[in-house]
Amino acid sequence: xxxxxxxxxxxxxxxxxxxxxxxxxxxxxxxxxxxxxxxxxxxxxxxxxxxxxxxxxxxxxxxxxxxxxxxxxxxxxxxxxxxxxxxxxxxxxxxxxxxxxxxxxxxxxxxxxxxxxxxxxxxxxxxxxxxxxxxxxxxxxxxxxxxxxxxxxxxxxxxxxxxxxxxxxxxxxxxxxxxxxxxxxxxxxxxxxxxxxxxxxxxxxxxxxxxxxxxxxxxxxxxxxxxxxxxxxxxxxxxxxxxxxxxxxxxxxxxxxxxxxxxxxxxxxxxxxxxxxxxxxxxxxxxxxxxxxxxxxxxxxxxxxxxxxxxxxxxxxxxxxxxxxxxxxxxxxxxxxxxxxxxxxxxxxxxxxxxxxxxxxxxxxxxxxxxxxxxxxxxxxxxxxxxxxxxxxxxxxxxxxxxxxxxxxxxxxxxxxxxxxxxxxxxxxxxxxxxxxxxxxxxxxxxxxxxxxxxxxxxxxxxxxxxxxxxxxxxxxxxxxxxxxxxxxxxxxxxxxxxxxxxxxxxxxxxxxxxxxxxxxxxxxxxxxxxxxxxxxxxxxxxxxxxxxxxxxxxxxxxxxxxxxxxxxxxxxxxxxxxxxxxxxxxxxxxxxxxxxxxxxxxxxxxxxxxxxxxxxxxxxxxxxxxxxxxxxxxxxxxxxxxxxxxxxxxxxxxxxxxxxxxxxxxxxxxxxxxxxxxxxxxxxxxxxxxxxxxxxxxxxxxxxxxxxxxxxxxxxxxxxxxxxxxxxxxxxxxxxxxxxxxxxxxxxxxxxxxxxxxxxxxxxxxxxxxxxxxxxxxxxxxxxxxxxxx
Numbered sequence: 149x150x151x152x153x154x155x156x157x158x159x160x161x162x163x164x165x166x167x168x169x170x171x172x173x174x175x176x177x178x179x180x181x182x183x184x185x186x187x188x189x190x191x192x193x194x195x196x197x198x199x200x201x202x203x204x205x206x207x208x209x210x211x212x213x214x215x216x217x218x219x220x221x222x223x224x225x226x227x228x229x230x231x232x233x234x235x236x237x238x239x240x241x242x243x244x245x246x247x248x249x250x251x252x253x254x255x256x257x258x259x260x261x262x263x264x265x266x267x268x269x270x271x272x273x274x275x276x277x278x279x280x281x282x283x284x285x286x287x288x289x290x291x292x293x294x295x296x297x298x299x300x301x302x303x304x305x306x307x308x309x310x311x312x313x314x315x316x317x318x319x320x321x322x323x324x325x326x327x328x329x330x331x332x333x334x335x336x337x338x339x340x341x342x343x344x345x346x347x348x349x350x351x352x353x354x355x356x357x358x359x360x361x362x363x364x365x366x367x368x369x370x371x372x373x374x375x376x377x378x379x380x381x382x383x384x385x386x387x388x389x390x391x392x393x394x395x396x397x398x399x400x401x402x403x404x405x406x407x408x409x410x411x412x413x414x415x416x417x418x419x420x421x422x423x424x425x426x427x428x429x430x431x432x433x434x435x436x437x438x439x440x441x442x443x444x445x446x447x448x449x450x451x452x453x454x455x456x457x458x459x460x461x462x463x464x465x466x467x468x469x470x471x472x473x474x475x476x477x478x479x480x481x482x483x484x485x486x487x488x489x490x491x492x493x494x495x496x497x498x499x500x501x502x503x504x505x506x507x508x509x510x511x512x513x514x515x516x517x518x519x520x521x522x523x524x525x526x527x528x529x530x531x532x533x534x535x536x537x538x539x540x541x542x543x544x545x546x547x548x549x550x551x552x553x554x555x556x557x558x559x560x561x562x563x564x565x566x567x568x569x570x571x572x573x574x575x576x577x578x579x580x581x582x583x584x585x586x587x588x589x590x591x592x593x594x595x596x597x598x599x600x601x602x603x604x605x606x607x608x609x610x611x612x613x614x615x616x617x618x619x620x621x622x623x624x625x626x627x628x629x630x631x632x633x634x635x636x637x638x639x640x641x642x643x644x645x646x647x648x649x650x651x652x653x654x655x656x657x658x659x660x661x662x663x664x665x666x667x668x669x670x671x672x673x674x675x676x677x678x679x680x681x682x683x684x685x686x687x688x689x690x691x692x693x694x695x696x697x698x699x700x701x702x703x704x705x706x707x708x709x710x711x712x713x714x715x716x717x718x719x720x721x722x723x724x725x726x727x728x729x730x731x732x733x734x735x736x737x738x739x740x741x742x743x744x745x746x747x748x749x750x751x752x753x754x755x756x757x758x759x760x761x762x763x764x765x766x767x768x769x770x771x772x773x774x775x776x777x778x779x780x781x782x783x784x785x786x787x788x789x790x791x792x793x794x795x796x797x798x799x800x801x802x803x804x805x806x807x808x809x810x811x812x813x814x815x816x817x818x819x820x821x822x823x824x825x826x827x828x829x830x831x832x833x834x835x836x837x838x839x840x841x842x843x844x845x846x847x848x849x850x851x852x853x854x855x856x857x858x859x860x861x862x863x864x865x866x867x868x869x870x871x872x873x874x875x876x877x878x879x880x881x882x883x884x885x886x887x888x889x890x891x892x893x894x895x896x897x898x899x900x901x902x903x904x905x906x907x908x909x910x911x912x913x914x915x916x917x918x919x920x921x922x923x924x925x926x927x928x929x930x931x932x933x934x935x936x937x938x939x
Contacts, residue, residue, distance in 0.1 A: 601903025661708020745783030
């Protein structure tokens with residue numbers, strides 16, 4: 149019975165067709181006044197594309213109109229070309245009209261319970277008013293076509309077009325891909341937020357241009373490709389002799405940017421009436437503007453950097469040197485070469501990097517740009533942006549990128565339904581009579597998020613240059629890590645991991661070696677133990693002396709403090725060295741009874757070291773003569789050795805079941821627990837650097853970093869010793885090129901962690917310093933600068 153009623157209903161709709169033997173194309177019914185048109189191979193494809201791309205139409209002139217179309221399309225089933233156009237009535241109210249090929253199965257009515265149809269006739273035009281569930285629309289047949297709209301005016305006014313549309317419109321229509329949904333529109337229409345991306349730039353006006361964009365979508369991207377047909381020869385003059393430029397501005401764009409606009413220098417001037425002397429314009433490839441929350445960044449890509457710099461800023465002086473880059477302050481002399489005419493750069497700051505002159509009204513904006521540039525935390529390193537480039541041309545005449553979330557938050561873009569972190573890019577490649585158009589909107593994927601890696605989260609400034617200790621120290625009150633730092637004035641300071649200073653303490657001299665974290669009272673409260681030239685110090689986390697410390701000595705301590713905790717039971721031994729003597733003090737500052745070591749015949753050249761191999765404890769003491777003494781806990785010889793070793797500056801380490809160190813001659817010395825010596829040739833350079841633990845062997849040989857059985861070739865530079873960290877169940881190796889000021893962190897397979905290298909000038913410390921699961925890293929930046937990174 150339902151099928152019978154549906155058949156009758158469809159026949160009623162078909163019967164309202166106007167008598168005509170003509171065979172019409174969908175586009176024959178598009179009125180000349182229509183400024184926005186969708187053409188799709190089927191109603192299903194059109195509905196799908198309007199759904200997938202709906203977020204881009206939620207602003208501008210198409211807002212709500214595409215929703216009307218989607219409401220109609222859910223009842224329509226046509227496998228033939230389907231067209232949707234937007235037009236206006238006599239009072240300017242916009243409406244959408246759907247055109248399909250007439251067919252008895254065009255309306256899917258079988259499953260609809262509530263349906264009603266009424267037939268009307270006005271001015272010899274027969275049409276239907278259709279109610280399906282909560283939807284209400286009008287339908288009319290003209291020849292072999294059916295049209296649908298929520299506007300009765302549109303239905304009554306529909307007729308075959310007299311084809312007075314411009315040739316540019318016809319060319320745009322012909323350029324559309326018949327296998328995809330295409331959007332055809334005039335430049336005067338603000339059809340999507342791509343139209344807003346160049347809004348602040350003073351662009352040449354191109355009235356009457358017709359554009360076509362083919363729509364494509366995948367899981368995380370919306371892609372648009374098409375052309376813009378210049379309306380007349382006058383319009384095409386705006387774009388002749390405009391050279392395309394390579395997209396390089398992303399090198400300098402911070403990841404938290406709001407928007408970028410770039411264009412050829414000549415194009416920027418096409419719409420400006422200026423008396424300025426711009427005879428150097430051919431020395432500028434392109435001009436860019438980057439919006440960030442604190443201000444604006446202006447970039448000129450110069451062919452002759454010195455000439456362009458001196459013409460843009462005719463009066464300038466050095467303001468400061470930040471991270472080895474000079475920042476100048478000066479008077480900007482050519483406002484015509486700013487993309488945004490509202491910007492006042494009469495007094496601003498600028499830097500020069502390679503062949504780019506980069507300026508801003510605020511010096512802090514340039515400092516932040518330098519930080520991000522040196523850390524590689526720019527748009528160019530963003531995998532989401534790199535992925536987007538696959539859908540764009542490498543060169544163009546105009547290029548714009550918008551960080552959708554940031555623009556929405558700032559109010560420069562209307563609300564959108566895209567994920568946080570989504571980026572939109574649009575570019576124009578100008579030819580003499582038309583432009584190529586390419587656009588893409590990309591949402592971040594899980595892979596994008598995971599690959600971002602290290603990011604600088606804080607900078608802490610010290611009063612004097614950092615000269616010694618820089619390490620994490622556990623805060624037992626918060627179960628987080630604080631930051632301990634020593635400066636050139638022998639001031640030891642403790643900061644929170646947010647940068648707040650807790651205290652500072654003046655020391656008698658510089659700390660030797662590192663600061664050891666101890667728990668003398670076995671209650672979970674941590675103290676700091678370290679030695680200076682003549683003192684053994686123990687401080688609580690508030691910087692106060694822990695009695696009976698400090699212990700002062702008449703003779704200098706010649707090696708850094710070593711702290712032994714044989715069984716990890718907090719029965720600490722403080723091990724001190726004076727020339728050829730070794731002293732061992734307990735937690736109360738008293739000498740340890742039972743440690744009887746008479747000293748060495750020559751000077752001790754490395755701090756005594758406790759190594760546990762299996763369940764046995766060894767104390768290693770290296771003499772200047774080359775003799776290695778391997779002692780028991782009591783200070784007696786545990787492993788006799790007869791060799792005199794010519795060792796490198798590296799420490800001794802316990803690796804697997806042996807004691808190891810390197811020689812300047814390039815060998816690895818292996819001493820087993822019976823005193824047997826093996827020299828293993830690693831073909832090392834004299835200045836090799838070694839670090840190891842029970843399971844991992846790491847060494848730097850010139851520019852080759854070897855981690856167990858894996859290796860990586862670094863750029864030639866001046867490197868710190870490699871550092872080995874075991875955190876949780878993971879192994880990390882860090883090394884810093886102090887010449888290039890780059891910090892590298894690798895995993896145990898010698899794979900560089902995401903986001904590295906980053907800026908830094910010293911050895912680092914790694915820890916989980918806060919309450920989340922990501923690690924933190926501290927490193928010296930400038931002389932007075934602690935940089936905190938999150939991995």
